[in-house]
Amino acid sequence: MAITKKPLVAMAAAAALAMSLAACGGSDDEPSSNSGNNAEGAKGGTAIFFNGPRFTEHWDPQRMYIGRDLNNAGRLVYRSLVAFPASNDPTEGTTPVPDLATDTGTTDDGGKTWSFTVRDDVKWEDGEAITCEDFKYGASRNFATDVIIGGPANYLFTYLDVPTGADGLPTYKGPYKKTGQADFDKAVTCDGQTITYHMKKAWPDFPQSMASLRYLDPYRADLDKGDASNFQIISNGPYKLEGKWTEGTGGTFVRNENWSEDTDTIRKALPDEWEFREGDEDEAIYEQLIADSDDAQYAVTERRMPPTFYDRIPEAEDRYTQVESPYVDYVLPNFNSPVFKDPACREALALATDKAAWIKAGGGDKAFKPAYSVVNPSVPGYTENPAFADIPDEGDQDAAKAKLAECSAPKPVKIKFTYSGGTPTSDKQAAALKEAWDAAGFETQLDPLADTYYAVIQKPDADFDVTWGGWGADWPSIGTVIPPLFDSRINLTGDSNGNDYGNYKGGPEVDKAIDEAYAETDLDAAAKKWAGVDAKLGEDVAYIPLEITIFNFLHGSKVTGYSNNVSTNGYADLAVIGVES
Amino acid sequence: MTLTASNLEPHGDEELTAPEGAVPSVAAGRSPMQLAVRRFRADKLSVIALAISAVFVLCAIAAPILVAAGVLDPYTFNQDLLADDGVKPLGALGGISWDHPLGLEPGTGRDLLSRLMLAMTWSLGIALTGTVITVIIGVALGIISGFSGGLADATVGRFIDLTLSFPQTMMLLALSAPAVYMIQNSISDAPGLGFLSDRDLASGLYVIIILAAFGWPPVARVLRGQVLSIREREFVEAAKLIGANKRRLYFKEVLPNVWAPILVYFTLLVPAYISAEAAFSFLGVGIKPPTPTLGNILADSVNYTTADPMFFFLPGIVLVLTVVFFNLVGDGARDALDPKTHR
Secondary structure (H helix, E strand, O other): OOOOOOOOOOHHHHHHHHOOOOOOOOOHHHHHOOOOOOOOOOOOOOOEEEOOOOOOOOOOOOOOOOOOHHHHHHHOOOOOOEOOOOOOOHHHHHEEEEEEOOOOOOOOOOOEEEEEEEEOOOOOOOOOOOOOOHHHHHHHHHHOOOOOOOOHHHHHHHEEEOEEEOOOEEEEOOOOOOHHHHHHHHEEEEEEOOEEHHHEEOOOHHHHHHHHOOOOOOOOOOHHHHHHOOOOOOOOOOOHHHHHOOOOOOOEEOOOOOHHHHHHOOOOOOOOOOEEEEOOHHHHHHHHHHHHHHHHEEEEEEOOOHHHHHHHHHHHHHHHEEEEEEEEEEEEEOOOOOOOHHHHHHHHHHHHHHHHHHHHHOOOOEEEEEOOOOOOOOOOOOOOOHHHOOOOOOOOOOOOOOOHHHHHOOOOOOEEEEEOOOOOHHHHHHHHHHHHHHHHHHEEEEEEEOOOOOHOOOOOOOOOOOOOOEEOOOOOOOHHHHHHHHHHHHHOOOEEEEOOOOOOOOOOHHHHHHHHHHHHHOHHHHHHHHHHHHHHHHHHHOOOEEEEEEEEEEOOOOOOOEEEOOOOOOEOOOOOEOOOO | OOOOHHHOOOOHHOOOOOOOOOOOOOOOOOOOHHHHHHHHHOOHHHHHHHHHHHHHHHHHHHHHHHHHHOOOOOOOOOHHOOOOOOOEOHHHHHHHHOOOOOEEOOOOOOHHHHHHHHHHHHHHHHHHHHHHHHHHHHHHHHHHHHHHHHHHHHHHHHHHHHHHOOOOOHHHHHHHHEEEEEEOOOHHHHHHHHHHEEEEEEEHHHHHHHHHHHHHHHHHHEEEEEEHHOOHHHHHHHHHOOOOOOHHHHHHHHHHHHHHHHHHHHHHHHHHHHHHHHHHHOOOOOOOOOOOOHHHHHHHHHHHHHHHHHHHHHHHHHHHHHHHHHHHHHHHHHHHHHHOOOO
């Protein structure tokens, strides 16, 4: 996931976004975060969402994988069979409720076949009824890996009962090429309005995956233009896009008359319009929000407050919210680099890493808290990784020096740290790591990259030695963290390392442990198994955890019902937000 | 035409008309350069500006030496001197103390004085190198085009038009990543150029190349104009008649007579390039942090208007002072060397 920096995954979840609501200024009996100003807002008005400098890359439901976009699309324009209710309760907010389906899905065999019945009173924005075939078509698009790029297709590849070809990929190649269509038609079947998904193996989390991601949303075969549909929105939610989406500028969502609130228990759809503004820098957004000027009174954003605004938080009074996010940031040694092929060098790097300096350079304890595993503590079954639990937050440069003496690379050990940079804060954070690494005997070259970042680090032959990554669980399960990041079978191909930027290859032992943990249905037993896999990753120094991002947000004074719900990963929940007129 | 002996005597500096102020009764006379220096020294403001600019240059030269000696420390973090959120330095005025006379950088606690001095080294280094190359290219093409005329003149003229019509800032931004990559990874393989594999030097060289590649046309145009008038003068005719080769004509006859505009251009380009380098750094092209330049420190400081006003103002003030004083020197030089121009 990557939260803001780039994507990868979205992440979702967070079961327990511990919301430490800190509203400063003012009264002690602050309202809790899920009741912003006035709990219940009236209909009408225009609300504004600042998309900021990180443009929305896809509005195609099968291609979205960034937390912000998944949330917003799911609250405004796209519905799926099930969805998370607007709730800040860690359990309720991550338990699917029926949305376009009549129930939350039925399975008779522990999760190998799942059936849902589509409501017969729901329509697309043009008035056409939503049919079972639309859902089937939506699912099929995930397999067109040459066209539908960027989405979480790996889950269907892993689970859906479509045979795997000699190339390790499914034999079905999507609705455009239609190769292997018969295989897919067997895996997903429609009987009237009842759709049935047949899995290779039990997948009890299936409804959760559907509610957190948008990859199983219905899609209209007659309106599908492939890659040209990337920014096309065919709505079945309470709003529809007015005109076109313009990258870098944004777009406006207006009411969709073919949506009926009788069919929707989740979305309140209070404002008449949602205006999405894209392209402003964070500083510009927060200057407006803190001053609560003009339009910003009606605005919410997913951008985090830059640290330079922290001392002005009291000005914002109760418009300030603080939420612990479900993401973890970490650095990865590159297993393909000549230096970090050697385990001793990797261990030295882990010992030398000064996460305290990284945190302080990035805004201190208001912005981050130290992490001791790549798994966020809000994910059920979280355990600290024993490999990192005992290293002080400042690192142990003396121990690192000793370890580095065993490292086979020529001294001083020259390394290149490639990170997602270009902002003063990220450059300072990188410099903080460099100082500590250099103190231990490394000689670090910093290599900040901006928009080319993921393109570079996803190349298995890239020449960096260390890189940065950020991830949050797709839904509250460790199975959406460790395998997407470190299972070399699904990540490593000839020209891409997927989300495994460090090119980590666990080998048969780790692969087997992952499969066993996946297969374990008892939550506690599964947690133990995942902890075992994580401990092995720590032993190999597949990653070095840095911190858990804490969201600091402001919203406008005329916004009602503001909540940073668990169901929207700690971001503003657009399902319940309204504006005063 | 008969040549008189006097026409065969070398013509150099004396050829310039005696400027006003020269006293005819003093038999020894002064060279135009002496006269210019005299005029320059009479202008108090220019002298002060020159002195201050010299201090800046000294700082720039001294900074890397002081860093090596451990007196300045632009890289070490002092986060214990910052507030908990890592933004504000503790203490008054952005953490000013005896150890850190200009305070600390927010977020890292690095010493601001050290960073600004080292920034001066990089920024002035780039500006001066860029200016030298610009002037060399401009002078060479200006003399060739003005003196030769004909095809050479037309070619250089069109080349100037072409260069001026390029959107240089766009080019600079668009090409920066691939060009720096190429300098760092391919060009540095050439013998003797191994130092270019350093990212900072490669980025610096890229900025210098862009500054020079787009900065020379005005220099060439002015030089061409000067040369056009000089080439018709008798001493040049004479040199041609006695069979002087091109080299002698360019270097002995023409060049000594165009020092004044060259010097004026040089002094005015330096401040222009200092601010250009800062602007490029600000836009994210050029040398990247943690190596400091005036531009990249400035780019950071603009975020601290209210959080740490001291850090917001200081880099800006240093940049403004540098540019202003170098500019004053340039203006003074122009007044002294070319007294006929009216501003």
